[in-house]
Amino acid sequence: MxxxxxxxxxxxxxxxxxxxxxxxxxxxxxxxxxxxxxxxxxxxxxxxxxxxxxxxxxxxxxxxxxxxxxxxxxxxxxxxxxxxxxxxxxxxxxxxxxxxxxxxxxxxxxxxxxxxxxxxxxSPAVMRRLVAAYLRADAAATPSSLPGLGELTGREREVLRLVGTGITNADIAARLTVTEGTVKTHLNRVMTKLRLTSRAQAVVTAYESGLVTPQLVARTA
Structure with a gap:
């Protein structure tokens, strides 16, 4: 360090x-x-x-x-x-x-x-600002414009939602009572299905899809 x-x-x-x-x-x-x-x-x-x-x-x-x-x-x-x-x-x-x-x-x-x-x-506070800035710059984005969202399993949608709140894979694993490896596997599948290249994009997608709201992130801060 x-x-x-x-x-x-x-x-x-x-x-x-x-x-x-x-x-x-x-x-x-x-x-x-x-x-x-x-x-x-x-x-x-x-x-x-x-x-x-x-x-x-x-x-x-x-x-x-x-x-x-x-x-x-x-x-x-x-x-x-x-x-x-x-x-x-x-x-x-x-x-x-x-x-x-x-x-x-x-x-x-x-x-x-x-x-x-x-x-x-x-951090959740920074995540809120990042997503708000992104959505202001791309106000035309809508949930219906997100290809592949319907292909996600229930668990994959839940992982995407939790990623959108800004918490770590370890925290997600604890909440879902699974291993971090399992969380990474689900997240990789989400990234592939939604054609995402970064965790930041996954967060934005969670907001655009309605899986996450600023109020939800505020409760996790």
Missing amino acids: LVVDDQPLFRAGLVALLNAAAGMTVVGEAADGDTAVRLAESSGPDVVLMDVRMPRMTGFAALERIVASGSPARVLILTTSDLDEHVCEALRLGAAGFVLKESEPARLLAAITAVACGEMQF
């Missing part, structure tokens, strides 16, 4: 939290994006926890550089702002997730674990 934040006290708190968590080890710290890019290459972290507003190089610029370098590190954006343009920019540049600094420690740790396992991860 590489922790990148320009606020020393906040960064120290994150490092202490992560080093105390089972299975997590901080391999480096950075106070700016330029240093983050260099450390991402030299220390080989699985996940980079990246602030947005920093001196010398912003978190988004550092994210773009890390992705362009071909690094296997997955970048989880951590910020105080959930502005629509920030969420969309993070997705465009290849972020694996976007979590607010106000999140509870347990939610942050769950997000890091999910990202390390190859999942996309957004």
Whole structure:
């Protein structure tokens, strides 16, 4: 894990939290994006926890550089702002997730674990903003325009609904009393049937289909 934040006290708190968590080890710290890019290459972290507003190089610029370098590190954006343009920019540049600094420690740790396992991860609050922005940009989309939705089994629809609320595969598995492997299998089938290429698209589809509403996501936040 590489922790990148320009606020020393906040960064120290994150490092202490992560080093105390089972299975997590901080391999480096950075106070700016330029240093983050260099450390991402030299220390080989699985996940980079990246602030947005920093001196010398912003978190988004550092994210773009890390992705362009071909690094296997997955970048989880951590910020105080959930502005629509920030969420969309993070997705465009290849972020694996976007979590607010106000999140509870347990939610942050769950997000890091999910990202390390190859999942996309957004807090419920961020997920609401992302979907709202998407639907504003594509107001013509309707449930009837979603090919393949009728091909989903009942369990696959339930998995899609839960993915749409922004929770992790582990949380979905717990709610459905199945293994994470089973959840991944159902989700892969959903993605294939609906011709989706990312978890973010699956979330948007859950909203467009009416399986998820902003009120439902608010109750899971």
